Amino acid sequence: MHIGERKIERPLRWGMVGGGRTSNVGYKHRLGALRDNTAFQMVCGAFDLDYERGVDFGKNLGVDPERLYPDYKTMFAEEAKREDGIEVVDIATPNFQHYEVAKAALEAGLHVICEKPLFFEVEQGLEIQKLAEEKGKLVCVTYGFSGSQLLLQMRHMVKTGMLGTINMVDLKYTHGYGCDPTGDVKSEGQKWRVDSSKVGKAFVLGDLSTHTFYESQLATNDMKLKQVLCDRQAFVGSRYPLEDNAYVLMRYENGAVGRMWCSCVDAGTPETQVIRIVGSKASVEWHDAQPNHLLYQEQGKPAQLMIRGNDYLCDACNADESLGATHVEGLSESWANIYLKFAVAIDAKNRGDEETLKNLVYPDLEHGIDGIRWINACAKSADEGGVWVDFE
Numbered sequence: 001m002h003i004g005e006r007k008i009e010r011p012l013r014w015g016m017v018g019g020g021r022t023s024n025v026g027y028k029h030r031l032g033a034l035r036d037n038t039a040f041q042m043v044c045g046a047f048d049l050d051y052e053r054g055v056d057f058g059k060n061l062g063v064d065p066e067r068l069y070p071d072y073k074t075m076f077a078e079e080a081k082r083e084d085g086i087e088v089v090d091i092a093t094p095n096f097q098h099y100e101v102a103k104a105a106l107e108a109g110l111h112v113i114c115e116k117p118l119f120f121e122v123e124q125g126l127e128i129q130k131l132a133e134e135k136g137k138l139v140c141v142t143y144g145f146s147g148s149q150l151l152l153q154m155r156h157m158v159k160t161g162m163l164g165t166i167n168m169v170d171l172k173y174t175h176g177y178g179c180d181p182t183g184d185v186k187s188e189g190q191k192w193r194v195d196s197s198k199v200g201k202a203f204v205l206g207d208l209s210t211h212t213f214y215e216s217q218l219a220t221n222d223m224k225l226k227q228v229l230c231d232r233q234a235f236v237g238s239r240y241p242l243e244d245n246a247y248v249l250m251r252y253e254n255g256a257v258g259r260m261w262c263s264c265v266d267a268g269t270p271e272t273q274v275i276r277i278v279g280s281k282a283s284v285e286w287h288d289a290q291p292n293h294l295l296y297q298e299q300g301k302p303a304q305l306m307i308r309g310n311d312y313l314c315d316a317c318n319a320d321e322s323l324g325a326t327h328v329e330g331l332s333e334s335w336a337n338i339y340l341k342f343a344v345a346i347d348a349k350n351r352g353d354e355e356t357l358k359n360l361v362y363p364d365l366e367h368g369i370d371g372i373r374w375i376n377a378c379a380k381s382a383d384e385g386g387v388w389v390d391f392e
C-alpha cells in the first residue's frame, strides 16, 4: 500500500512545457506528479504559447514568477544557470512539438516525461534513445490510464498461467465526441488533432489506441506483436486522410490473435476502453469506466468480480493501492501511480541503480517507440488497402 510516504530521498525539481490554462491534459500531469508532494516539486514552466496567459496561470499555481518563461529554449537556458535548476521536464504540448522539445531537454541534461504519441517516426525514437543513453537520462511516457493497478493483476494472471495459453486479445477505445465536426474548427485542442502537419499520420489511432495498445502490452507481459492489418475511415470527410474510426487485426509471434476498435464517432458512447485477454482456460476483462473491477471468467465456472484493494490480488497490484477497498479509485490514482514510478526510475538512474530500473514496470521510452510503430504500421496497412504489415 502507498499512503504518501516518500520513496526517494528528496522531490525532483520539475517543470512543464505546455499544459497551460486551456490545455486538456495539463491538470492530469500536475495531479499525478504533485499528489503527495514527495516525488516532484514544481519549480518552473513555459505553460502556454500565449506568454501573458502562461505567466498569469503559473502565478496562480504558486510558481515563482521569475521562473515563468516565454518558451522552452529560454527555460532550459535560464534554469541551467541556477544551482537549484530544473531536473525533469514534462512535455504536454501538441504532438508535433514532442520531438524537438525532448531533444533540447536531453541536450540540456534533463530527464524527460513526454505525452503520447511520442514522436512521428521510429527513427526519431531511436535517435532520442541514443541521446538519452549518452546523457544518462530517462524518457518516460504518460499513458495515463496505465497506472490502474488491476492491469498489473491482469499481468500477474497471464504470467502465472491462470488463463492458460493466451489466444486472443480484444481491445476497444471509442467515444462519440467527434460526431460533431464543428469542434474541429472551434476547439484549440481539436484543431491540431485533425491537421496532419501537427498530428502525424493518424488521428484516433494515435490519440486513443496508443493508450490501449500499451495497456494490453502491460497486461500480456509484452507479448510480441508480429503483424497488423488495419482499415480506417474518416466518417467526417474533412478529416481525410486522417481517420476518425479504425479497425485493426493483430497477429502475435506466439500465434495469438487480436483486434482493436478505436473511434471518436461511436455515437452516444462516453469515453470507454475495454481490454479483454482470452486464454485457453479463462478470460479476464477490464473497463476504464469501472477501473476498480476486474471480471475473471473461468470456463465452466461462475464468473468472479475481482475488486481492487483486496488481499487476494497480487503484490504488485496492492503495492499501488492507496485508498483501501471500500473507497473507489480512478484516473487520478492511475496518473499518481505512474508519476511515482517515473520518480523512482529517475532517482534510480541518477544513482546508477540498474537493479531497481530493471524491475520497475512503467511506460518507458521503449513503449513510447512501440506506440510510434503501432500508428505507422496501422496507417501503412490501411493506406495500402488493408494488407498485413510487419510490426517493426
Ligand code: NAD
Pocket (backbone or CB within 6 Å): 017, 018, 019, 020, 021, 022, 023, 024, 025, 026, 046, 047, 048, 049, 050, 071, 072, 092, 093, 094, 095, 097, 115, 116, 117, 142, 143, 144, 145, 188, 189, 190, 207
Ligand atoms: P491542447 O491543445 O488542449 O493544449 C496544449 C497546451 O500546450 C496549451 O496550453 C498550449 O498553449 C500549450 N503549448 C503549445 N505549444 C507550446 C509551446 N511550444 N510551448 C509552451 N506551451 C505550448 O492539447 P492537449 O489536448 O492538452 O494535448 C497535449 C498533448 O497531450 C498531446 O500530445 C495529446 O496527445 C496528449 N494528451 C494525452 C492525454 C493522456 O491521457 N495521456 C490526454 C489528452 C491529451
